[in-house]
Amino acid sequence: MIRVLVVDDHTIFRSGVGRLLQDEPDMRIAAEAQNGAEALEQVRGHAFDVVLLDINMEGRSGLEVLASMRALARCPPVLVLSMYPEEQYALVAVQAGASGYLAKDSEPAELVRAIRTIAGGGQYLSARMSGRVQDQLRGLDDRPPHQRLSVREHQIMLMTIRGMSVTDIAEEMMISVKTVSTHRANLLAKLGLGSTAELVLYAVRQGLVH
Template sequence: MSIRLLLVDDHTIFRSGLKRLFQDEPDIAITGEAANAGDALGLLRRQAFDLVLLDISLAGRSGLELLASLRADGLGTPVLVLSMYPEQQYALPAIQAGAMGYLPKDAEPDELLRAIRRVAGGAQYLSAQAAALVRQVLQGDDQRLPHERLSVREHQIMQMLVKGMSLTDIGLEMMISVKTVSTHRGHILDKLGVGSNAELVLYAVRQGLVS
């Protein structure tokens, strides 16, 4: 019996690439696709899946916010997060939000297939690096840098601020109010210990977050 997989990612080309990867796997079948959290939640309410393969960065509500909605709705479909964000930043928040596994998008195909089968079977999957990080943080030894402790939304907004985007443009891009963007900006500055957008850019350059 095939693993019925819901693929949630807002990049059409990436979804197409994964579909090609799974074509040669008789035990894995993509039976649903969604580009945003709302569509994904609707599919999960109407249709049975064995696994959700979820990106964190989505237009509108993030993948972590979708995980919270799944928990609130009592939907227990296992979730494997596949993200462009590094493990040291989002593996722990993803697991705390209810995901059963976390992989970066640059993982090898064989590892992705192994993770899908493991999580669909009810077990957790983390790389050795992610598992060590989660263990350290849970033991009170959090050595992550300040920007690695930002939430998904804060990280997205930080990147836009560093690019010089206005609060209005960021709000339009993320489909949230300017007031909400401003609130997130304040939290970002506080967490990174900087006092202005100029200092934020300098921090990002020093940390190698921008070229």
């Protein structure tokens, strides 16, 4: 039996996944969490075969939660789900340690297939994205600047866009203020931007936030 933890801050979405999986004889929703803190508590205390993790939650983002899960002694495979197109976050999610990425508007059958693949030790990306991500990992394509950020720079970018201060980010990520400032300066330089306001505008134009 594939035990699934669903992490999403929308009750309706969690309920929908539960109804979808109840018809599958080899899997079940073992637990739910509506934020990062609850997700980490569940993973520390229970065994799961797959975690379905929303990338865009209130408070800590899915990428931040994923990083914390990966630091645990026992981290189950994670399938990142998002309303954002795969082109925006699939590579970042894989680089951060996710076993797969799936857009929330995918067909239900594809979600079931992805869960089975990841539970079996595989990696799952849609057929459309698999080749593109492999090219990206080899540096063969012409990616937009934000897709060239490191995972940590990407996390700091998202937290900055949410309005968090350098001090708040340092406390959240458990690193020094100086380190955050250095990463922030580096990511702005890579994006060719000069301020937080320009970063927010860039994120909106690139569809990184709604």
